[in-house]
Amino acid sequence: MLFPTLFDSLERARWNMHTDIPWEQFDSSCISERQLHGIKMNSILEWSSMPTAEMFLRDNQNDIDFSAFISIWFFEEQKHSLALLEYLRRFAPEFLPTEAELGAVRFTFDPAPALDSLALHFCGEVRLNNWYRCAREYHSEPVIRAIYQLLANDEARHARSYFKYMQRAMKRHGEQAKMSFSKIGVLMTNPRMNRAMHPTNLHVNKSLFxxxxxxxxxPDPGWLTRWLDEEIHFDEKWETKIERGILQNLSALFGEQLDSARALRQFQKSLTVL
Ligand SMILES: [Fe+2]
Ligand SMILES: [Fe+2]
Structure with missing residues (x-):
C-alpha cells in the first residue's frame, strides 16, 4: 500500500495556515481589483476538488489504497481554496465568493475509466504547479506571493503522489495502463489544443452540456484564459516546462526516451497498432 508512506511524507511537508503565511506583510498598494477578481475565481476553481474527489471515490470502489490517498488530496485542495478565501476575507471581503458560487462547481461527473482520470490529474497537477509558480512571479503583493508558493509546492507533491499510483498501475495493469497513460499524455501535450488544457476545462457530464x-x-467563465494570456502571461517558456515535466515522467514510466510531444504521439500510435 502506498497510502501510509504518502500520508507520512505529506504530513511532514504540511504547512500551517496561521504561521506559514506572512499575513502581517500585506501591502494594499501592491494589489489591484482585477487581481482580487482573479483570486476569487481561483478560490472557486480550487473548490472543484469536491466533485473530483467524489468522482475518484466512486470510480475506484475496488481500490482502498488510492481512495485513502484521496482523503489527503481532497483536504489539501480544500485548504488551497480556504487560503485564498482567507486572503479575501482579511483584505478584500467584497470579493469573497458566495456559497452559491462555490456550490456551482459541485456537480456530478460522468463515470470515467480510473486509469484515464489518474493520468489526467497527474498532468493537471504538473500544469497547476507551473501556473502557480508563474502567478507568484506575476504578483508583487507579498502575502499572495507566499500563498502561491505554498500552493505550487503542494501541487508538485500531488503530481508526485499521482505518479506513484501510475507506477503501481504499470505493474498491475501493464499494457492497459500504458495505453491509457500515453493517450492522456498525447492529449495533454498537444500543442494545437487550447493552452488552458486542464481537467477543469474538460466536458464531464453529457446531460449538462x-x-x-x-x-x-x-461566475466569470472566460477568466482562466484571460488570466493566463493577459495577466500572468503564461507563455511558451512555461508551456515547455509542463511538456518537459510530463514527457520526462512518462519516459521513466514506460522505459522509453520520449523527448518530444511528437515522439510520444508516435509511441502511442505504435501501441494501438499492436
Ligand atoms: Fe490546489
Ligand atoms: Fe493539487
Whole structure:
C-alpha cells in the first residue's frame, strides 16, 4: 500500500495556515481589483476538488489504497481554496465568493475509466504547479506571493503522489495502463489544443452540456484564459516546462526516451497498432 508512506511524507511537508503565511506583510498598494477578481475565481476553481474527489471515490470502489490517498488530496485542495478565501476575507471581503458560487462547481461527473482520470490529474497537477509558480512571479503583493508558493509546492507533491499510483498501475495493469497513460499524455501535450488544457476545462457530464466544465460554471467563465494570456502571461517558456515535466515522467514510466510531444504521439500510435 502506498497510502501510509504518502500520508507520512505529506504530513511532514504540511504547512500551517496561521504561521506559514506572512499575513502581517500585506501591502494594499501592491494589489489591484482585477487581481482580487482573479483570486476569487481561483478560490472557486480550487473548490472543484469536491466533485473530483467524489468522482475518484466512486470510480475506484475496488481500490482502498488510492481512495485513502484521496482523503489527503481532497483536504489539501480544500485548504488551497480556504487560503485564498482567507486572503479575501482579511483584505478584500467584497470579493469573497458566495456559497452559491462555490456550490456551482459541485456537480456530478460522468463515470470515467480510473486509469484515464489518474493520468489526467497527474498532468493537471504538473500544469497547476507551473501556473502557480508563474502567478507568484506575476504578483508583487507579498502575502499572495507566499500563498502561491505554498500552493505550487503542494501541487508538485500531488503530481508526485499521482505518479506513484501510475507506477503501481504499470505493474498491475501493464499494457492497459500504458495505453491509457500515453493517450492522456498525447492529449495533454498537444500543442494545437487550447493552452488552458486542464481537467477543469474538460466536458464531464453529457446531460449538462455545454455547462459541464468547471470553468464554464465560474461566475466569470472566460477568466482562466484571460488570466493566463493577459495577466500572468503564461507563455511558451512555461508551456515547455509542463511538456518537459510530463514527457520526462512518462519516459521513466514506460522505459522509453520520449523527448518530444511528437515522439510520444508516435509511441502511442505504435501501441494501438499492436
Ligand atoms: Fe490546489
Ligand atoms: Fe493539487
Amino acid at each position: 455545454p455547462s459541464d466544465t468547471v470553468n464554464s460554471r465560474l
